Amino acid sequence: MAVETATLSHYVAGEWLSTSEGEHTVDVNPSDARQVLAHVPQAGKETLDRAVEAATTAFRPWKRATGQARANVLHAAANLLAQRRDDLARVMAEEVGKPLVEAGLEADRGVMILRYFAEEAVHPNGAVIPAQQEGSLQFTIRQPLGPVAVISPWNFPLAIPLWKIAPALAYGNTIVWKPAEVASLTAHRIAEVFHEGGLPEGVLNLLLGKGSVLGDALVGHEGIRGVTFTGSDGVGARIAESAVKRNIKYQLEMGGKNAALVLADADLDHAAQLVAGGAFRFAGQKCTATSRVIVTNDVVDTFVDKLTQEIKALPLLPATDPKSAVGPLITSGSRDNVRRYSEGGATEGEVVLGGGVPSGPEFEEGYFWEPTLIVGVSPDAPVAQEEVFGPLLVVERASDIGEAIEIANGTKYGLSVSLFTRDINTALEYINEIDCGMVRVNGDTTGVDPHAPFGGMRGSSSHSREQGPAAVEFFTEIKTVQINTAGQGGKKL
Ligand code: NAP
Numbered sequence: 001m002a003v004e005t006a007t008l009s010h011y012v013a014g015e016w017l018s019t020s021e022g023e024h025t026v027d028v029n030p031s032d033a034r035q036v037l038a039h040v041p042q043a044g045k046e047t048l049d050r051a052v053e054a055a056t057t058a059f060r061p062w063k064r065a066t067g068q069a070r071a072n073v074l075h076a077a078a079n080l081l082a083q084r085r086d087d088l089a090r091v092m093a094e095e096v097g098k099p100l101v102e103a104g105l106e107a108d109r110g111v112m113i114l115r116y117f118a119e120e121a122v123h124p125n126g127a128v129i130p131a132q133q134e135g136s137l138q139f140t141i142r143q144p145l146g147p148v149a150v151i152s153p154w155n156f157p158l159a160i161p162l163w164k165i166a167p168a169l170a171y172g173n174t175i176v177w178k179p180a181e182v183a184s185l186t187a188h189r190i191a192e193v194f195h196e197g198g199l200p201e202g203v204l205n206l207l208l209g210k211g212s213v214l215g216d217a218l219v220g221h222e223g224i225r226g227v228t229f230t231g232s233d234g235v236g237a238r239i240a241e242s243a244v245k246r247n248i249k250y251q252l253e254m255g256g257k258n259a260a261l262v263l264a265d266a267d268l269d270h271a272a273q274l275v276a277g278g279a280f281r282f283a284g285q286k287c288t289a290t291s292r293v294i295v296t297n298d299v300v301d302t303f304v305d306k307l308t309q310e311i312k313a314l315p316l317l318p319a320t321d322p323k324s325a326v327g328p329l330i331t332s333g334s335r336d337n338v339r340r341y342s343e344g345g346a347t348e349g350e351v352v353l354g355g356g357v358p359s360g361p362e363f364e365e366g367y368f369w370e371p372t373l374i375v376g377v378s379p380d381a382p383v384a385q386e387e388v389f390g391p392l393l394v395v396e397r398a399s400d401i402g403e404a405i406e407i408a409n410g411t412k413y414g415l416s417v418s419l420f421t422r423d424i425n426t427a428l429e430y431i432n433e434i435d436c437g438m439v440r441v442n443g444d445t446t447g448v449d450p451h452a453p454f455g456g457m458r459g460s461s462s463h464s465r466e467q468g469p470a471a472v473e474f475f476t477e478i479k480t481v482q483i484n485t486a487g488q489g490g491k492k493l
Contacts, residue, residue, distance in 0.1 A: 014201025058202030256415030
């Protein structure tokens with residue numbers, strides 16, 4: 001099917017900028033790479049400087065604006081996003097290969113995030129602290145950081161930018177946003193929503209281009225006072241190093257090697273259904289996707305049978321098909337990566353499902369890979385240790401819950417995990433012992449309520465949390481204020 005090709009612009013100081021710096025790249029549909037969705041301009045140093053300057057100029061007035069004024073803009077953006085929900089869902093399905101139904105749910109979630117932080121803008125932002133000085137008033141005020149860099153990944157091209165942008169704006173920061181290059185069209189649509197929602201010029205600036213070209217200059221720019229990043233660990237480590245050098249605040253949310261633990265007393269049918277969905281929906285391209293399932297020896301064969309049936313029931317189709325559950329990989333390079341791990345895993349364990357490119361005319365022009373299940377992999381194998389970020393699940397065996405927890409904790413990551421059991425005592429022990437930021441019992445490792453704190457432990461995060469009541473911690477810093485009666489303030493011994 002022919003699609004219209006959009007020509008995108010950067011958004012700087014309230015204007016859409018076409019630029020002649022660098023070359024344009026093309027943004028294609030991963031379900032059918034013949035479809036060119038957009039021409040993407042590449043920002044260079046000049047556009048970056050303009051964006052940071054615009055965010056700097058806009059900062060003081062935006063910080064001074066009332067919470068209600070900021071809330072009004074966020075509500076206006078939420079209303080526009082809600083009106084455009086189906087269009088945005090289609091754009092995401094085409095651009096990043098997110099199955100259409102899931103893409104619609106992501107748009108809904110974006111609306112909820114905007115509404116939540118609109119209300120946050122008028123909530124209390126400090127505390128009164130009893131002073132040692134008689135007659136003094138002491139309190140804290142949370143203040144915004146200044147212009148912050150938002151660097152977002154492609155896999156949640158709407159929800160992740162919004163769960164960074166919305167709190168940044170609510171608490172009075174201004175933004176220079178660099179989305180993943182392959183999600184430029186969705187990013188453009190989001191910037192349009194803020195523009196039309198009445199956001200003052202310069203408060204949000206969008207720079208399109210490659211992270212490898214633009215990233216270091218953005219994070220290292222002297223006008224940037226904080227950076228919030230979601231993406232891979234390698235890029236995260238580089239950002240942290242640069243931020244530490246300039247002593248600016250940084251926040252990193254990175255990869256995972258998320259496990260589901262299945263015990264003999266679990267509802268195995270329910271567990272198989274949730275593990276299959278958690279591992280393979282959106283082709284496993286979620287930081288919280290289940291990529292290991294650790295099953296006790298007594299039920300492993302029964303569970304693998306049930307799991308195989310559930311995986312086969314998930315429709316592998318182009319993402320824009322409303323029946324699609326799995327969809328393509330984002331690029332041919334990502335598919336090559338999954339191929340490498342499938343082949344490596346096959347030498348370690350037994351591939352009981354998938355392991356190749358699916359056949360059929362609907363798959364020929366896209367980056368599809370069959371949902372792949374490998375059984376009997378040892379916990380220290382690369383395929384059981386490293387993030388694959390694709391439709392590949394390994395089954396590991398454990399003798400009991402203690403060993404299952406040890407295996408689950410035995411990677412460098414600590415993002416999301418789930419235990420399937422009916423035993424409350426076992427569940428409580430696991431909640432205490434597991435080293436992950438997102439802990440479920442009888443649930444899917446993916447997904448989180450839009451108003452609940454989100455983030456990982458150990459190598460998955462810089463240990464802060466995003467979303468909900470946690471977001472204020474990163475996007476503000478505290479001033480402690482003391483007011484004394486004239487002539488009475490002063491010395492404390
Ligand atoms: P990525 O390659 O690390 O890219 C993330 C962002 O960083 C993109 O905007 C990218 O731009 C930019 N970037 C690349 N090089 C940079 C540099 N040197 N300096 C600054 N920015 C740079 O990750 P991805 O492939 O988009 O996303 C997949 C990864 O994100 C997986 O590891 C996944 O687990 C993780 N993730 C984590 C969470 C979480 O909350 N924990 C959520 C979602 C995804 P370009 O796209 O232009 O290269």
